[in-house]
Amino acid sequence: MLPGLVYFLIFKILPMWGVLMAFQNYQPSLGLWGSKWVGFKHFERLFQSPDFWMLFKNTFMLALYNLVIYFPITLILALILNEVRHEAYKRTVQTLVYIPHFLSWVVVAGITFLLLGSEGLFNKIGETFGQPRVDYLYSTDWFRPLIVMQIIWKDAGWGTIIFLAALAGVNVQLYEAAKIDGASRFRMMWHITLPAIRSVIVILLILRLGHFMDLGFEQIYLMLNSLNRGVGEVFDTYVFRVGIQQGQFSYSAAVGLFKSVIGLVLVWSANRIAKKFGEEGIY
């Protein structure tokens, strides 16, 4: 247990100490003890900068798309899969839709480039029908839909696992009783299946709310380019660009801290809401 403890102290707790650099003009040569304290200067700079609203809007919009499109799709997919009685067919479909989850974002982005790039499959097919080329990858209109489509392709199947487990636990006798009462399949789904997994739906929804700001950094970083940055840059990618690439350590640490604090508040309140609903919460 000791090595694990040391690991957590060094790589998880020590960086929390490091957030203090957000209140300094941090210089690596002077270290955390020698650098000059500047109070909330970097936070003021962030909130006054036009970048802030861009980042806030981009993060919010992507997270919202994610929530209202991706989440219901996983539920619907699970409900459809649950209707399949042919075990082998069900298992085959499940395996096929799980597979993309194991690919890296680099691979997903790569496949996107090969399909939607200016020399990609879609444009080549379009060309043979005399359609003009579309620069999906460099367009501000296409960025958000592309990100959401990638998430759906990669993780929608995986997202069904927990729903399917919950669905497997629904009491079969309820269906038998409903059938005798003459309920149709849709009525059974509406009155038995959905209420039975209500708590799972609520918990997952709240969990996702809690992680509202955590968009896949790698995914967005890989899809960003100079032309779509205006709609695509989010807090995480901004921290990387300004901090690591441009060396403005203290300022970007302040941006990162702002994001972490918002995240903490979201998880904490999401858990409170879950408990209010009479659910277990996550801790």
Next chain:
Amino acid sequence: MTYDRTLTNRLIDMVIYGILGVISACALLPFLYVFINSFSATEEPFPSEWTLSAYRYIFSTDKFLRSLAVSVYITLLGTALSLTATAFMAYGLSARSVPGRKWVLLMVLFTILFSGGMIPTYFVVRAVGLIDTLWALMIPGLMSGFYLLVMKDFFQSVPDELKEAAQIDGCHEVGIFFRIIIPLSLPALAAFGLFYAVGLWNQYFSAILYINDSTKWPVQVLLQQVIMQASGIGDSTQMGENMSFYGQSVRMAVIIVTTVPILLVYPFLQKHFAKGVLLGSVKG
């Protein structure tokens, strides 16, 4: 449950099977397209001539072989380290008698909810001297606090009577861990092992963050370069001619080679999944 075989129900079934077929195709087709075209000798969307030259080319370059070796190395060693560390710590935390257990649990929970962020973590990794070493790809992400807590719960669900029985038979703590806990927890270990392995194999960001030395790049970084910056993996003179000949198919072949190893692990562990995945997927 079975439905009556009325006409409506059969129709609904057919629609459902159809929809799922389309969905499966959507999941599979992009990958299949890449797979097929990696053997293409031409640049057409639907290949007419077949060749292995793309694969022959990438396996003839030092750069690719080296990065593949890096990825295999960090995945094997990293998974072993992560799994061992997580299992040991989870076992420690599952014993109610361990002093300070509550505080450690609270600390772990807090690290799940709040982190110092990218920049402070970067400085810690640098201060410890991991920059430009392969350890930087294995150590900073050694343990997932979430997997740790789930595994702790899993260990706790092993009945105390079993442990007591073993103790009466003269088994030490270590013996209990290896002879009782580990065999009973194989599904969880397999699932988390796979998650760790997938994470290590697929990691891209920590490599660009911590590794500047291009001879230590894992395969994902190389893949990103080949695909998105249209640069080759051979040396520049050789590349100039070759890339124009099979540019696309080389890219597709690299995708296939970086993906297939991790997909091959999946079927072997699939049978352990039911329980383990369920525990792990709550993370969302």
